[in-house]
Amino acid sequence: MDSNVVAQPLAAAAHSGGAMPSFGARLAALPGRRKLLLGIGLAALVAIVAAMLMLKSQGDYKVLYANLSDKDGGAVIAQLSQMNVPYKHAEGGSAILVPADMVHDVRLKLASAGLPKGSVVGFELMDNARFGLTQFQEHLNFQRGLEGELTRTITALSAVQAARVHLALPNQNGFFREQQKPSASVMLTLYPGRTLDRAQVAGIVHLVSSSVPELSPKAVSVLDQSGTLLSDSPDGAGNGGLDAEQLRYVNQIESNYTKRILDILEPVVGRDNLRAQVVADVDFSQTESTSEEFKPNQGQANAAVRSRQESSSAGGSSAVPSGVPGAASNQPPVPASAPTEGPAQQLHAAQGGSAPHGNTRSESVTNYEVDKTVRVTRNATGIVKRLSAAVVVNHRTVTDAKGKVSYVPLSKDEIGQLTALVQESIGFNQQRGDSIKVIDAPFRIENTDAPALPLWKQPELIDLVRTAALPGAFALLALIVVFGAIRPALKAVQSSSRPGARLDAVVGDERLLSGATPAAALPAVDMPPTDNRLDAARNLARENPAAVANIVRGWVAKGA
Numbered sequence: 001m002d003s004n005v006v007a008q009p010l011a012a013a014a015h016s017g018g019a020m021p022s023f024g025a026r027l028a029a030l031p032g033r034r035k036l037l038l039g040i041g042l043a044a045l046v047a048i049v050a051a052m053l054m055l056k057s058q059g060d061y062k063v064l065y066a067n068l069s070d071k072d073g074g075a076v077i078a079q080l081s082q083m084n085v086p087y088k089h090a091e092g093g094s095a096i097l098v099p100a101d102m103v104h105d106v107r108l109k110l111a112s113a114g115l116p117k118g119s120v121v122g123f124e125l126m127d128n129a130r131f132g133l134t135q136f137q138e139h140l141n142f143q144r145g146l147e148g149e150l151t152r153t154i155t156a157l158s159a160v161q162a163a164r165v166h167l168a169l170p171n172q173n174g175f176f177r178e179q180q181k182p183s184a185s186v187m188l189t190l191y192p193g194r195t196l197d198r199a200q201v202a203g204i205v206h207l208v209s210s211s212v213p214e215l216s217p218k219a220v221s222v223l224d225q226s227g228t229l230l231s232d233s234p235d236g237a238g239n240g241g242l243d244a245e246q247l248r249y250v251n252q253i254e255s256n257y258t259k260r261i262l263d264i265l266e267p268v269v270g271r272d273n274l275r276a277q278v279v280a281d282v283d284f285s286q287t288e289s290t291s292e293e294f295k296p297n298q299g300q301a302n303a304a305v306r307s308r309q310e311s312s313s314a315g316g317s318s319a320v321p322s323g324v325p326g327a328a329s330n331q332p333p334v335p336a337s338a339p340t341e342g343p344a345q346q347l348h349a350a351q352g353g354s355a356p357h358g359n360t361r362s363e364s365v366t367n368y369e370v371d372k373t374v375r376v377t378r379n380a381t382g383i384v385k386r387l388s389a390a391v392v393v394n395h396r397t398v399t400d401a402k403g404k405v406s407y408v409p410l411s412k413d414e415i416g417q418l419t420a421l422v423q424e425s426i427g428f429n430q431q432r433g434d435s436i437k438v439i440d441a442p443f444r445i446e447n448t449d450a451p452a453l454p455l456w457k458q459p460e461l462i463d464l465v466r467t468a469a470l471p472g473a474f475a476l477l478a479l480i481v482v483f484g485a486i487r488p489a490l491k492a493v494q495s496s497s498r499p500g501a502r503l504d505a506v507v508g509d510e511r512l513l514s515g516a517t518p519a520a521a522l523p524a525v526d527m528p529p530t531d532n533r534l535d536a537a538r539n540l541a542r543e544n545p546a547a548v549a550n551i552v553r554g555w556v557a558k559g560a
Contacts, residue, residue: 034489041485048478052471061088061097064106065116068096072116079115080106122148143169150211154186154204159194163187167212183219184208190224198245201230246284249382253280260425261391265418273394273443278426281386286379293373304369312362387434391422394443410440 027035064087065076076096080087085106088097098106110116123145129138147165154163164187170180186204190196196204201222209217222231257278265274393415395407410418419438428434455461541548 030489030492034492037485038489041481041489044481045478045486048474048481052474060100062100062103063090064096064098064103066095068116076110076115079110079113083109122152139169139171143167146211150186150208153207154188157196157200157204159190159196159200160188161191162189165208169212181219182212182215184212184215184221186220186222188222188224188230196224196230205231246282246382250280250282253282253384254278257387257389257426261389261422264421264425265391265393268418268421269393275392277390279388280384281388283383283385284381286381287377288379289375289377291375291377293375305366306369307367309365310363312360314360384432386432387426387428389422389426389434389436391418391436391438393418393438393440395440407442415440 030038065072068076073096077087080096080098083106085098085102089095090097126141126145129141133141147167150165150167151163154160154165166185166187168183170182172179186208188196188204204222205217205220208220209215218232220231221229223229257280258276261276261278262274265276393410395409398406398408400406415438419436422428422436422438426434426436428436
């Protein structure tokens with residue numbers, strides 16, 4: 001087909017002044033496949049945007065409490081509602097979730113309110129007693145209630161995180177001669193880093209024994225979470241070891257002696273060039289002795305008279321008459337004139353100087369107070385019986401003229417001086433059996449810095465990826481939808497509205513109908529540059545491509 005023939009209809013179309021089609025018309029002119037792809041892309045983009053908005057509104061939730069009982073869960077939810085804290089349920093309702101940035105604050109506030117209280121039941125178990133309970137069931141409910149009340153009381157201690165109380169309450173029967181006594185066991189779970197001293201353990205034992213009738217404190221056992229028996233064993237087997245107070249006292253003594261050694265040697269050898277350890281053998285045994293002492297006989301020294309007893313007796317027969325019979329010999333004897341005290345004196349008869357026939361007895365007993373001294377000696381507990389100290393000193397560093405650092409062992413004189421300093425600092429006593437050992441050795445300096453983790457193993461990056469994974473996936477999906485479905489359809493609509501594109505389409509269709517190759521485009525036609533009709537056709541194609549397309553469509557219809 002000649003180019004003049006093509007130019008004439010185009011010029012006519014230019015003079016006709018056809019109208020520009022709207023966006024809806026151009027969209028309707030697209031192929032069905034393009035329309036379907038564009039609709040699917042728009043729907044997918046709307047769904048992605050809605051999912052991202054919902055995800056952003058929900059936020060990141062973390063577990064506040066898990067495995068709560070129904071009672072505690074209801075109390076926690078009621079408190080969260082009063083605090084205006086959003087929450088969700090997970091894992092079948094046994095876990096309560098709150099926003100991640102509020103977990104710690106909410107836990108502290110709930111703890112100040114005493115929540116959660118736990119699943120421990122006390123005497124409120126007796127309020128729900130059913131009709132027809134047997135005596136065994138009533139006894140069991142009472143025991144459970146008593147155990148729960150004791151558990152609540154023990155967990156009120158600041159160092160106790162949780163507790164369990166087991167009571168063994170035998171049935172009392174009047175037909176038994178020997179009644180079995182009750183016993184109890186307490187299991188404590190302490191907070192990390194906290195301990196109970198002897199007074200607190202004794203308080204727990206006294207609390208349990210006072211709450212159960214006829215329960216002896218010796219029948220109460222208290223254990224911690226590691227299985228260590230905190231209370232004294234009933235048979236006294238645990239009294240031979242050191243208790244917590246004694247161990248703390250020994251550790252304090254050893255720490256004080258070690259600090260003395262470090263304080264006196266660090267200025268000499270350097271802070272990082274010294275290691276010291278002290279072991280103290282402390283005697284906690286209690287000894288009491290009683291002694292009585294008597295003074296020897298004091299002789300003629302003054303002494304206290306406790307009692308004195310004296311007795312005297314005299315006796316004999318009447319005098320036998322003697323001499324010339326007559327009046328003088330028949331006279332009665334003269335009464336005795338001897339003193340009542342003192343040695344007996346012989347009585348001389350008044351006549352003839354003859355001694356009477358008889359005996360005299362005198363006794364004297366004197367008791368003196370005996371000197372006596374009673375001494376009671378009690379040895380003090382916690383006496384240091386022996387000290388052992390071990391000190392290691394690093395080699396001395398020497399730097400030569402070239403700046404090279406080398407390590408040189410200490411001399412014997414230096415070791416002796418350091419040993420003397422250690423002896424004086426801890427109060428060395430050779431008679432007590434103390435021992436001190438000071439040696440020098442090169443210290444091995446190990447690199448304690450942890451190897452740097454690769455970038456893809458760092459926890460911060462992992463958390464960031466986990467946080468941004470879902471939004472990033474949505475964004476990537478949205479880009480695929482936009483660039484894969486929506487953008488090609490929009491480009492097709494825009495290309496149909498460009499004059500150059502319509503003109504190329506018209507010329508391409510005309511060339512196809514005339515049998516020419518697609519490379520023979522309209523601008524390459526050998527036409528006189530001064531042909532006004534060709535310029536008019538080109539202007540028409542730029543200004544009104546729809547009219548040109550209709551003309552070409554008419555040509556195609558006529559040719560068919």
